[in-house]
Amino acid sequence: MEIVSFGETCLRLRGKEGVVVADAYPRIVGPTGRGLTGDIVTYSHPDGQATLGLAASDAKSKRRSTARSEAQRVPTSLESAFVLDSPGEYEVHQVLITGVRTFRDEQQGAERGFNTCFVYELDGLHIAHLGDLGHVLDESALGEIGQVDVICVPVGGSLPAARAAEVVTQLGGNVIVPMPLDGAGGDPAELQRFLHEMSVQHGEPAPKLSLTPSSMPSETTVVLLEPRGRS
Numbered sequence: 001m002e003i004v005s006f007g008e009t010c011l012r013l014r015g016k017e018g019v020v021v022a023d024a025y026p027r028i029v030g031p032t033g034r035g036l037t038g039d040i041v042t043y044s045h046p047d048g049q050a051t052l053g054l055a056a057s058d059a060k061s062k063r064r065s066t067a068r069s070e071a072q073r074v075p076t077s078l079e080s081a082f083v084l085d086s087p088g089e090y091e092v093h094q095v096l097i098t099g100v101r102t103f104r105d106e107q108q109g110a111e112r113g114f115n116t117c118f119v120y121e122l123d124g125l126h127i128a129h130l131g132d133l134g135h136v137l138d139e140s141a142l143g144e145i146g147q148v149d150v151i152c153v154p155v156g157g158s159l160p161a162a163r164a165a166e167v168v169t170q171l172g173g174n175v176i177v178p179m180p181l182d183g184a185g186g187d188p189a190e191l192q193r194f195l196h197e198m199s200v201q202h203g204e205p206a207p208k209l210s211l212t213p214s215s216m217p218s219e220t221t222v223v224l225l226e227p228r229g230r231s
Helices: 139-145 161-171 189-197
Strands: 002-007 010-014 019-022 040-042 082-084 088-092 095-103 114-122 125-129 150-155 175-180
Touching (some): 002 175, 019 114, 082 088, 114 139, 139 161, 150 189, 161 189, 175 189
Parallel strands (some): 019 040, 040 082, 125 150
Antiparallel strands (some): 002 010, 010 019, 088 095, 114 125
16 A cells, blocks of 8 residues: 655555545646546645535435535546545545544534544555644544544644643544645644643654554554655
8 A cells, every 4th residue: 555645635545456646736736637547536624615515415324425515625637536525435446435523623613613534444554644623532433533553634724732642632543644734834844842741853854654453563653755746
């Protein structure tokens, strides 16, 4: 399983079962997507429109039809992908995906609207992409997310460093991928604060992260990813 960053919360996860792209917002990857392709694309919230997610479906059953709000804009390179932007349990291209309703603030969405955390099962690993989460998780959300191996956590924005580290502790994954939101109005210093909270030093970002169940580290490891440049 391979993870590549395209900036902020936009990641591409490539597994044997398929390719998942998370949060491919046109403002990050451009309206054409810069050639970014995938079998499945998930969106944690309507970009820049905090209230539009209020109408999203809360379906809990498995389904194969596209779960997509009319407000979601998809780059042209991903128009053929299966789009998910709502909570529920899905199986697409043999990839098992769980979407969990959360919020983009600490006021249950009153300020910035809903967020959907997605958990993907790829190559025998469980990867949690927390989107634009804005609060620590309650017991209900933790139960729905379940045990994960990799945590992709936003840092900055509505989730400052200390809160991001607290969420990581709640979930207990072995590999942590910070998603700095300095490009979305956040503070670039938050990443440094997060690394301090996690007791790691700021190392050189890697172009990609490759993992298998047998190569998972035994201790918590933070991996910084270098976003792929715009073309």
